[in-house]
Amino acid sequence: MTAVALDGVVKRYGGVTAVDGIDLQVGKGEFLTLLGPSGCGKSTTLQMIAGFVLPSAGRIRIGGRDSTRLPPHRRNVGMVFQNYALFPHMTLADNVAFGLRMRGVAKAERRRRAGEALAVVQLTGLADRYPGQISGGQQQRVALARALVIQPDVLLLDEPFGALDKQLRDRMRIELRDLQRQLGISLIFVTHDQEEALSMSDRIAVLSEGRIRQLGTPDGIYRRPANRFVAEFMGHSNILPARVVEASGDRALVRAGGLLLAVSGRLSAGGDIELMIRPERIGIGPADAGAAIRGRVAGMQYLGASLHYRVVVEGGTELSVVTPDPGEGRRVPGDPVALAIPDGAPFVIGS
Amino acid sequence: MPERGFATPGFLALALFGSLATAFLVLPLAILCVQSFTAESYLSFPPPSFGLRWYRTVLADPEWRQAAQSSLTIAAIVTPLSLVVGTLAALGLDRGPMRGRNVIYGILISPMILPHIVLGLGLFRIALDLEIDDSLWSIVPAHLTITIPFVVISVGASLQSFDVGLEKAAQSLGANRFRALWHITLPIIRPGLVGGGIFAFIMSFDEFIITYFLAVQTRTLPLEIFDSLRYQVSPSIAAVSALTIAASAALTVALILRGQVMAGGRIVQ
Amino acid sequence: MSPDRHPRAEAPDAAPPVRAWARIGRLRAWGLVLPAGVLYAVTFGIPLAMLLGASFARFQGGVTTPGFFLDNYVKIATDGVTLAVFRNTVSLSLLITAVGLACALPVAMLMRRAGPGLRLVAMFVLVSPLLTSIIVRNVAWMLILGRSGMINSWLIDAGLISAPLPLMYNRLGVVIAVVHVYLPFAVLPIYAALRAIDPARERAAASLGAAPWRVFVHVTLPLAAPGLIAAFTLLFILSMGLYLTPVILGGNFVVTLPMMITDAARNQYNWPYASAMSVLLLASIVAVVAVSAVLGRLFAVPRDA
Numbered sequence: 043m044t045a046v047a048l049d050g051v052v053k054r055y056g057g058v059t060a061v062d063g064i065d066l067q068v069g070k071g072e073f074l075t076l077l078g079p080s081g082c083g084k085s086t087t088l089q090m091i092a093g094f095v096l097p098s099a100g101r102i103r104i105g106g107r108d109s110t111r112l113p114p115h116r117r118n119v120g121m122v123f124q125n126y127a128l129f130p131h132m133t134l135a136d137n138v139a140f141g142l143r144m145r146g147v148a149k150a151e152r153r154r155r156a157g158e159a160l161a162v163v164q165l166t167g168l169a170d171r172y173p174g175q176i177s178g179g180q181q182q183r184v185a186l187a188r189a190l191v192i193q194p195d196v197l198l199l200d201e202p203f204g205a206l207d208k209q210l211r212d213r214m215r216i217e218l219r220d221l222q223r224q225l226g227i228s229l230i231f232v233t234h235d236q237e238e239a240l241s242m243s244d245r246i247a248v249l250s251e252g253r254i255r256q257l258g259t260p261d262g263i264y265r266r267p268a269n270r271f272v273a274e275f276m277g278h279s280n281i282l283p284a285r286v287v288e289a290s291g292d293r294a295l296v297r298a299g300g301l302l303l304a305v306s307g308r309l310s311a312g313g314d315i316e317l318m319i320r321p322e323r324i325g326i327g328p329a330d331a332g333a334a335i336r337g338r339v340a341g342m343q344y345l346g347a348s349l350h351y352r353v354v355v356e357g358g359t360e361l362s363v364v365t366p367d368p369g370e371g372r373r374v375p376g377d378p379v380a381l382a383i384p385d386g387a388p389f390v391i392g393s
Numbered sequence: 394m395p396e397r398g399f400a401t402p403g404f405l406a407l408a409l410f411g412s413l414a415t416a417f418l419v420l421p422l423a424i425l426c427v428q429s430f431t432a433e434s435y436l437s438f439p440p441p442s443f444g445l446r447w448y449r450t451v452l453a454d455p456e457w458r459q460a461a462q463s464s465l466t467i468a469a470i471v472t473p474l475s476l477v478v479g480t481l482a483a484l485g486l487d488r489g490p491m492r493g494r495n496v497i498y499g500i501l502i503s504p505m506i507l508p509h510i511v512l513g514l515g516l517f518r519i520a521l522d523l524e525i526d527d528s529l530w531s532i533v534p535a536h537l538t539i540t541i542p543f544v545v546i547s548v549g550a551s552l553q554s555f556d557v558g559l560e561k562a563a564q565s566l567g568a569n570r571f572r573a574l575w576h577i578t579l580p581i582i583r584p585g586l587v588g589g590g591i592f593a594f595i596m597s598f599d600e601f602i603i604t605y606f607l608a609v610q611t612r613t614l615p616l617e618i619f620d621s622l623r624y625q626v627s628p629s630i631a632a633v634s635a636l637t638i639a640a641s642a643a644l645t646v647a648l649i650l651r652g653q654v655m656a657g658g659r660i661v662q
Numbered sequence: 663m664s665p666d667r668h669p670r671a672e673a674p675d676a677a678p679p680v681r682a683w684a685r686i687g688r689l690r691a692w693g694l695v696l697p698a699g700v701l702y703a704v705t706f707g708i709p710l711a712m713l714l715g716a717s718f719a720r721f722q723g724g725v726t727t728p729g730f731f732l733d734n735y736v737k738i739a740t741d742g743v744t745l746a747v748f749r750n751t752v753s754l755s756l757l758i759t760a761v762g763l764a765c766a767l768p769v770a771m772l773m774r775r776a777g778p779g780l781r782l783v784a785m786f787v788l789v790s791p792l793l794t795s796i797i798v799r800n801v802a803w804m805l806i807l808g809r810s811g812m813i814n815s816w817l818i819d820a821g822l823i824s825a826p827l828p829l830m831y832n833r834l835g836v837v838i839a840v841v842h843v844y845l846p847f848a849v850l851p852i853y854a855a856l857r858a859i860d861p862a863r864e865r866a867a868a869s870l871g872a873a874p875w876r877v878f879v880h881v882t883l884p885l886a887a888p889g890l891i892a893a894f895t896l897l898f899i900l901s902m903g904l905y906l907t908p909v910i911l912g913g914n915f916v917v918t919l920p921m922m923i924t925d926a927a928r929n930q931y932n933w934p935y936a937s938a939m940s941v942l943l944l945a946s947i948v949a950v951v952a953v954s955a956v957l958g959r960l961f962a963v964p965r966d967a
Contacts, residue, residue, distance in 0.1 A: 115568055421842065422794060422799065485695040500702065507706070510920040512705075515710055519708060601797060606924075615795060631805070
C-alpha cells in the first residue's frame with residue numbers, strides 16, 4: 043500500500059524549473075527523507091504534496107486519492123513547519139485542537155484528543171500555556187502533536203530541527219523516529235543534513251537540480267552511491283579517477299594514481315572509472331617495509347572523538363583517513379605511515 | 394552615541410529641550426482643561442473659583458448635545474465601514490502581485506497628503522449635482538476617504554509582520570482560506586485593526602473642512618465650536634473642548650497600551 | 663521566502679495552464695482593493711477631474727460657461743492678489759516647516775538616547791496631541807495667546823507691559839499653533855531614521871578623532887537625511903493646505919490660498935476660479951513631492967548587503 047505517490051511531478055517558475063519530473067512512492071508506515079542542498083527542489087516538492095504549490099505537470103496521490111488539484115484544507119496531510127507556525131494567540135491545547143475544530147469535532151471530544159496528543163509528545167500539564175511561554179524544543183513537539191492529532195494520511199516535516207541547538211536536535215531525532223514507529227505513521231522528512239537523513243530514514247531520496255539522483259536505504263546510499271554527486275554529498279569521501287587494468291567476471295584490478303586496488307563490479311579492461319573510498323574504511327599504522335601502501339602525513343585535524351589525517355601516498359595521491367583517537371601514538375605531519383585499504387572498501391561509483 | 398553617559402552637557406541640553414517640547418505639547422491642553430472648571434462667567438488662568446457650572450450648561454444645551462450626537466453618529470458609521478474597506482484593501486495589497494503594489498498603495502494613502510480643502514471643494518460639487526449634500530450619503534463617503542488611509546497603513550503594517558506560514562498551517566489542518574483568515578490572521582493582526590479603528594474614529598470625529606463644505610443643517614461638533622468662536626471664547630467652549638480631550642486621552646492610552654499588553658503578555662514570539 | 667511567493671513567479675513566459683491559474687489567483691487578491699477603489703473614484707477621482715474641467719470654464723456676471731478658457735489662470739497670474747496670497751502661503755509654509763524641523767530634530771535625538779520608559783512617555787506626549795481635535799487645540803492657544811489670554815493678563819498683572827502684546831491674529835500665533843499640531847508628524851520620520859543608524863558608526867567616527875559636533879555633522883545628519891527630507895515634505899505639504907488654524911488664530915490678517923478658495927466657492931459662487939486655485943495648490947504640492955523624491959534618491963543611504 044502506498045500513502046503518497048508522485049508521478050512525473052514538475053514545477054516551473056517562469057523559465058526556471060524547480061522540480062524536474064519526480065516519481066516517488068511512499069509506503070504506509072514508511073519514513074522517507076528528501077535530502078539535498080538548498081535549491082534542489084525538496085521543499086517545493088513537499089509544498090506540492092501539502093497543496094500550497096500547484097504542480098506544472100504530473101499527478102499526486104495521497105491516501106489513494108488523486109489530490110493534484112485539491113486545495114490544502116481538503117487533503118488529509120499533517121505538516122510541521124520549519125518555524126513551527128504555532129498560533130501565538132491560542133493555548134497549546136487550542137493549537138492542537140485546531141485541526142479537529144476545522145473538522146467539526148465536538149468541543150469535549152476535541153479537548154480529550156488534544157490532551158492525548160500532548161501526552162504522546164510528553165507535554166501534559168502545559169495545555170493552557172501559550173506558544174510564547176515554552177521553549178523551542180517544546181514548540182517543536184506541539185507542532186508535531188498538532189499535525190498528528192488529525193490522523194493524517196502522511197506527515198510532512200520541513201527542516202523541522204533547523205532552529206534547535208545540536209543536543210536538542212539529536213534528542214528530537216530519536217524521539218521522532220520512535221514516535222513514527224510506534225504510531226506506524228507515513229512520514230516525509232525534508233532536510234539538507236545528511237546525518238539527520240541517515241540516522242532516521244527507512245529510505246532516502248537524494249535530490250539535486252530538481253531530480254532524484256538516488257533513492258535507497260541509508261546504508262545503500264552511503265556505501266554504494268549511484269553517482270559522484272551522491273558520493274560527495276553523503277559525507278567525506280576520497281574520490282579517485284582510475285583505469286581498469288584487468289577484469290575477470292565481477293572482479294577487477296584498477297590503478298588509481300600510484301595505487302593498485304581490487305574492486306568488485308563488471309568492468310572492462312582499459313575503461314576509465316571513478317572510485318570512492320570512505321576515509322573511515324582506511325586503516326593507518328606505523329610505516330614498515332612490508333606494507334603495501336606507504337605514505338607520509340601531510341596534515342592532521344583533531345576532531346575530539348576521531349582524528350582526520352591527510353596522507354600523501356607514493357605517486358602523489360592525497361587520501362583522507364579518519365580513525366578513532368588512540369589517545370597516544372598520534373601521527374604528526376611528516377611521519378611516514380602505512381595505509382591498509384581492505385577488500386570491499388573501494389567502490390566503483392555507479393556500478 | 395546613545396550609550397554615552399547621561400550627565401554630558403549635550404545630553405543635558407537635549408533633556409532641557411525635551412522638557413520644553415513636552416511642556417509646549419501638553420501644557421496648552423492642560424491649561425484649557427483647568428480653565429474649563431471655572432465657576433466664573435469668563436475664562437482666566439488660574440480661575441478664581443472652581444465648579445462644574447459650565448459642564449452642566451453644556452450637557453444640558455440641546456445644540457451641543459445635537460452636535461455631539463451627529464459627530465458620534467457619523468464616526469460610528471464611518472469607523473466600521475473604513476475598517477472593513479481598509480482591511481480588505483490592505484489584505485489585497487499584501488496578497489496580490491508585487492508589481493504595481495507600490496502604486497496602488499500610494500493611491501490608497503494619497504488622501505492623507507491631498508489638501509482637504511480640495512477634496513471638500515470637489516466633493517461639494519459632485520454632492521450638489523447628486524443632491525446629496527447636507528446628508529449622511531455625502532458626509533460618510535467623504536469621511537471614509539480620509540479615514541481609510543489610516544486603516545490601510547495600520548493594518549498593512551500588522552500584515553507585514555504577520556507570518557503567512559500561520560495561515561498555511563491552518564490550511565494544512567483543514568481550514569479553508571476564509572476560516573484561516575477568520576481564526577488566525579484577524580485575531581493576530583488585531584492590534585493593527587484596533588489602532589486603525591481608533592485613528593479612523595478620531596479623524597472622522599475631528600473632520601472640519603469637508604463637512605464645512607457639505608453640511609448646511611447638519612451640525613457636527615467641530616462646526617459648532619467653529620461657529621461659536623465667532624463671538625467670543627466662552628467657558629462653555631472650554632468645557633466642550635475638555636470633554637473631547639478627555640476622550641482622546643483615553644483613546645491614546647488604549648492605543649499605546651495595546652502594543653505593550655500584547656507584547657508583555659502571552660504573545661512574546 | 664516560500665516558493666509560491668517567489669518574485670520569479672511574475673516573470674512573463676509561455677505559461678502552462680496551471681501557472682495561469684496561479685496568476686489569476688494572485689490577481690484576484692486585488693479584487694479586495696476594489697471597494698476602496700470604487701469609493702476613491704467617486705469621492706476624489708471624479709471630483710478632481712471635474713475640478714480640473716471647471717477650472718477652464720468661464721465665469722462672467724454670475725454665469726458659468728463650460729468650455730476651454732484660460733480666463734481663470736490669466737486672472738491668477740495678473741490680478742496681483744492671488745499670486746501674493748500664494749507667495750504668502752508658500753512663505754508661511756516654509757516658516758512653519760523650518761520651525762517644526764528645528765524643534766523636531768532635538769526631540770527625535772532625545773528619544774533615540776532615552777531608555778524604553780522615557781521613550782514610551784515621549785510617544786504618549788507625541789501621539790496624544792495627534793489624537794486631539796485640531797480645533798480644540800486652536801481654542802487652547804487662543805486662551806493662552808489672546809489679547810486677554812493667559813500670557814497677556816499675567817504680564818499686565820505683573821506690570822511688565824501696559825498694553826497686550828500682539829501674540830495672535832498674526833503669523834506668530836499661526837506658526838505656534840500649527841507647529842503644535844504638526845510637530846509629531848516631523849518627529850516620527852526623523853526618529854525612525856535616527857533609530858536605524860548603527861551607533862557603532864558614530865563611535866567609529868569618534869575613535870578616529872572626530873569631536874561630537876563633527877560626528878553629528880559628518881555621520882549622523884547624512885545618515886538621517888532621508889528622514890529629514892520626509893519630514894520636510896510632509897510638513898510643507900500639510901502647511902500648504904492650512905485653513906482652520908489661520909482662520910482661527912490669524913483672523914483676517916493671515917490669508918492662505920485655501921482661505922481664498924473657500925471664499926471664492928462659498929461666498930462668491932465662483933466655481934471656476936476656486937477650481938483654478940485648487941489646481942494651482944495641487945500642482946505646487948505635486949512639485950514639492952517630485953522634488954523631494956529626487957532629493958530622497960540623491961541622499962539615500964545605500965543599503966548594506
